[in-house]
Amino acid sequence: MTTYLDLIPKTDVEQSAKDFKSDQEVRWCPGCGDYSILSNVQGFLPELGLARENIVFVSGIGCSSRFPYYMNTFGMHSIHGRAPAIATGLAVSRPDLSIWVITGDGDALSIGGNHLIHALRRNVNLKILLFNNRIYGLTKGQYSPTSEQGKITKSTPEGSLDYSFNPVSLALGAEATFVARTIDSDRKHMTDVLRAAANHEGTALVEIYQNCNIFNDGAWEPLKDGDTRDDVMMRLVDGEPIRFGKDMEKGVIRTADGHIAVANVAEVGEDAVIRHDAHAKDPGLAFALSRLSNPRTLENTPIGVFRDIERPSYDRLVRDQLAEVQAKQGTGDLQALIDGGDTWIVS
């Protein structure tokens, strides 16, 4: 089967990361996690070998949404929350483009929540990179929909009361066909996830844990600190048993009541450990995995590809339907259309 990538023109010159850097000065705060994501994306794109003019970055509003200005591709910095809607119109009309949506936890999950879930359910051919720093950066530090409950911010001096979203759970609930999570500090892991996302036809949602060193520094520290990282973070590898821990002593098992839990492998035995299956049609297990993590302590946080299944993309279905109609009815006779069935002559 031809993939969507076959429809995108290829570059006729060798590309490097430098080719994807625009002439604009990058204006994120020094130390921002966005820098590493930008450099990662710029470093990864040459691998796809696509014509640069056929790549488009569309963003909403927020710190992360400045991203398109720094990419030497086509790009649109749109309005708050609407990037998935805008990108949907573009994807539906232009199968020859590789379209990336850059968004953040406020942009995608708060003001733009509706567009996100509908893009996911439709399976529009978009690669959505959701930079999650659990805070509103550009408006200077209010809590976001992914902030942990009780978050003290300028707008919540006594602590936030909102229960938080887990973006991966949300995406799986919308039956997204590709859902992954990675972290700004792990270059290799992010590149692997970006590669998997780029090769997926349909919507790929990639949550990227990103640090805002100004307003929410250390939000993901337990997943970065060498002392705690291996203890709390589980790396999902398709087909492999889900194990983690400093000595890989922990594993995910099925419990008697049908749920899943983290157990000591030595106690339950290696055979009891579930193997990760990103291609499982049923999103149930992927969802269960997404629920294992503790939003406060970040214990049992999976990263990697949760789900990667095949379902025709919305834009492909639109094109196929149009082609089918034209095959049956021809390409339309405008004069006949406006004449209609009943005409009369005034002479």
Added chain:
Amino acid sequence: MSKQVVSVNRVVIRFAGDSGDGMQLTGDRFTSETAGMGNDLSTLPDFPAEIRAPAGTVPGVSAFQLAFADHDITTPGDAPNVLVAMNPAALKANVKDLPRGADLIVNTDEFTKRNLEKVGYATNPLEDGSLEAFNVHAIALTSQTVEALKDFDLSKKEAERSKNMYALGLLCWLYSRPAEGTRAFLEKKFAKKPEILAANLAAFEAGWSFGETTEIFSVQYEVAKASDLPQGRYRNISGNPALAYGLIAASKRSGLPLFLGSYPITPASDILHELARNHRFGVTTFQAEDEIAGIGSAIGAAYGGALAVTTTSGPGIALKSESIGLAVSLELPLIIIDVQRGGPSTGLPTKTEQSDLLQAMFGRNGESPVPIVAPQSPSDCFYAALEAARIAVEYRTPVFLLSDGYIANGSEPWRVPEVDELPVIDPAFATGPNHVTDSGEAVFWPYKRDEDTLARPWAIPGTKGLEHRIGGLEKADGTGNISYDPDNHDRMVRLRQAKVDAIAKTIPPLEVDDPDGDARVLVLGWGSTYGPIGAACEITRRTGAKVAQAHLRHLNPFPSNLGEVLRSYDTVLVPEMNLGQLAMLLRARYLVDIQSITQVRGMPFKSTDLVSAITAAVQSL
């Protein structure tokens, strides 16, 4: 038995019944037969927002008015000559519009004690003498329909449902309309339900025969073909399909694929439906998750090089405002169609109003100019769509098209144009560098403007060497890079305004219709008031009064000669279905003391109302 046939030159019929009685269908069918006979016509559907409002109540009444004539007419008529009232509620809601001597056909079966009480009739109007002024034809439409269908395997309820076809048959006989079209229509509609088809046909025939044989009707009427219409091939059309066809025509004449991003809303949804039926023209219709995604997807498609459209009504425009501002900033072609309805808020979804003019003009943050065009009649929606597309593409700008519920659902004969004669629209995509830097390098500047139009280049993704970034942040003049420079912002705000103002150069001057050339009163309208204003001016002129008429198709920018026209009359009357929105713009812009005539009843102006206002203005000079 042959009856006396009387020729009349103009008839206004109103069908009224419960919203489940099929009055709109009955009206549509009668309209089609009338159009086919070559009469000029104009229609006014009037129905509640509820799909099935409580049966037998006044708010649940659905009506369809149709005027047809042997000459050119522009309105569905002020008052019906014939009212068909399917129940007491329909009578109650409509009898006040009926002039003395009018024909009144009532379905007596529904005039039960309970139904009369439901709408507050203490006594039966058919018996208490209150309808003496009218020529009442009391007919048991329901039971006669049931009787006619007694040989069919139908429940009583099913048989009763055909009573609208019985009434249609009767009216078709009364006005000498042919039956072939209705037969063909029913055969297509009920192709898969032969029993229902047979019943409807039988009810229609029975109604027809009843007219022929009953002594209730002593005469049959005929209305000759309209002979004063321009020569050509005609069809009947209402505004929403005309708009959809205009968009498809614009797509064909520009070579751009048509993309509609839309969310269903009354009374605009039929444009979405019509375009969805025409995918073969390469039309993409996207029913979005909300109004914002409707316009968002259209902006995305426009960015990709499509002829992009979003359709909605007033509340939807409110939701789209921020996105319209983005389109203004991005300077991308986009057609925004607002089929106006009664407001504020949800307002009157199925009723007409012109109260979104100021919303279209100013309803955004910042200095955010958007051109506005407005069709003046159902068939004019076709040309207004082409004009909106021309401006959008040529000037790389969002354009408002302000239709309204009256012309969206109303219909009229349309002299169908030849496709080859329609204007051609040139997208003129950018293909290469457009600027040479000081160092001699050829580069692409996304905001370098055309000297004449001030439009920026439309450089679509996939064009080698033109990679660039655009967005809602203020851009530096020329390069399009982010700029917070005060002088630059001042310049960009003025440039965007100047670009829209410059469109006036391509707009024909406003023409004034003043038969004698010495009128001192001008009646100026915009949009769907064209028909009622025209009819009112004509009636006024017959009394010897002198009055000039002009109608605006472009509301932003105005035609260049508008100020001059306004200043050459002693009195300028501006009738609007709002509280004076155009009048406010004209006063502010031209310092002319406009006399505003306003009405917000959810219904088009009656010509007679305007006649008295015009007459008073002429007499007061």
